[in-house]
Amino acid sequence: MSVTTAPGFALEESGEKATLRLTGDWTVMTIHLLDDDLAGLKHDHAVLVDVSGLTRIDTAGAFLIDRTLRAAPEGSALSGTNDVARKLIEQVHAVSDPAPPAKVVDHGFVALLERTGRGFVGVMSEIYKTLAFLGETIVTTLRLVMQPWKLRWTSIVAVMEEAGLDAMPIIAFLSFFVGMVVAYIGATTLREFDLEIYTVELIGYSMLREFGVVLTGIVLAGRTNSSFTAQIGTMKMRQEIDAMQTLGLKPMDILVAPRILALLLMTPALTFVATLAGIAGGVVDGWSSLDINPGVFLDRLRNSVPLEHFWVGLSKAPVFGFVVTLIACRQGLNVGGSVQSLGNATTTSVVQGLFAVIVLDAIFAILYMELGI
Numbered sequence: 001m002s003v004t005t006a007p008g009f010a011l012e013e014s015g016e017k018a019t020l021r022l023t024g025d026w027t028v029m030t031i032h033l034l035d036d037d038l039a040g041l042k043h044d045h046a047v048l049v050d051v052s053g054l055t056r057i058d059t060a061g062a063f064l065i066d067r068t069l070r071a072a073p074e075g076s077a078l079s080g081t082n083d084v085a086r087k088l089i090e091q092v093h094a095v096s097d098p099a100p101p102a103k104v105v106d107h108g109f110v111a112l113l114e115r116t117g118r119g120f121v122g123v124m125s126e127i128y129k130t131l132a133f134l135g136e137t138i139v140t141t142l143r144l145v146m147q148p149w150k151l152r153w154t155s156i157v158a159v160m161e162e163a164g165l166d167a168m169p170i171i172a173f174l175s176f177f178v179g180m181v182v183a184y185i186g187a188t189t190l191r192e193f194d195l196e197i198y199t200v201e202l203i204g205y206s207m208l209r210e211f212g213v214v215l216t217g218i219v220l221a222g223r224t225n226s227s228f229t230a231q232i233g234t235m236k237m238r239q240e241i242d243a244m245q246t247l248g249l250k251p252m253d254i255l256v257a258p259r260i261l262a263l264l265l266m267t268p269a270l271t272f273v274a275t276l277a278g279i280a281g282g283v284v285d286g287w288s289s290l291d292i293n294p295g296v297f298l299d300r301l302r303n304s305v306p307l308e309h310f311w312v313g314l315s316k317a318p319v320f321g322f323v324v325t326l327i328a329c330r331q332g333l334n335v336g337g338s339v340q341s342l343g344n345a346t347t348t349s350v351v352q353g354l355f356a357v358i359v360l361d362a363i364f365a366i367l368y369m370e371l372g373i
Helices: 035-039 059-071 083-095 109-146 153-193 196-237 240-246 251-289 294-304 308-333 339-371
Strands: 008-014 017-026 047-057 077-079
Touching: 017 059, 035 059, 047 059, 047 083, 059 083, 077 083, 109 251, 109 308, 153 196, 153 251, 196 240, 196 251, 196 294, 196 308, 196 339, 240 251, 251 294, 251 308, 308 339
Parallel strands: 017 047, 047 077
Antiparallel strands: 008 017
């Protein structure tokens, strides 16, 4: 049975020279005895670390010695005749990353301008790359539509089921309760003016023009967007996309175009379901809180709210679906080789998707208002 020797060190200084003599067993079982003392060692000159006195050493001890050398002033080096210890320390040094220097945060006015400028350049670069990807996507999709025998119908139908049919219960559930909330708030407010019957028009206009399609876009941005980015990003990490290109296959044709076409077809259907569910929520709330019979509610809705408002809301749906899918696919193709890049891309994709849905809805609202629609 081997006897363990306690580790130790002694710093000998002579003028501008300093020697750190190491003794004993520097192993994973013993280095905790001197880790703090060695980390607090201060010296102003280069240090020679003498490893002649080491009786046993493993990678844990070699890492601690290498850390000490990295923290020592420039010119510090190993010394001594213990070749085994020297070789192990050199191997650990070769595979160890130096501690990153502490970042000095400048809070001055010039630093603020620099960060603002870098942020602006980053935003403009992101817009430029997105527009370039948009052009490539439109060209690819139109080319495949003009040559339908090249479309991957199996992929399109699978995406329609995953992103469309599977999302219908969620969208219907959310829209139903949003319709109830809008009806309740509208009835509570209009009751003060004895105009609670106009809750029917409030539900009709809000669900047909805005809430139905916006809720659909938000669910797609949060659910489908992240799913597409994660799927394509995982393929990018595993180098499956590089393999496709090696085989002569185009990722835009296989991964992007089927998702674009599937969402273009399914987003109007999801919007239709969301609108119906929202109106159903309004009917339930009107029946329970306003004592409006569902038949009377629907009859007044049909007579008071023109059908064109339904088509106004439905016209936004393909645009929302296209933009959300475009962002998801672009972020997925931008994933690097690390898991962290996949997480960052998924987060960025969801944020950009939500932002795009809200901004596009505002643009549509202003445009239709100016056109008198």
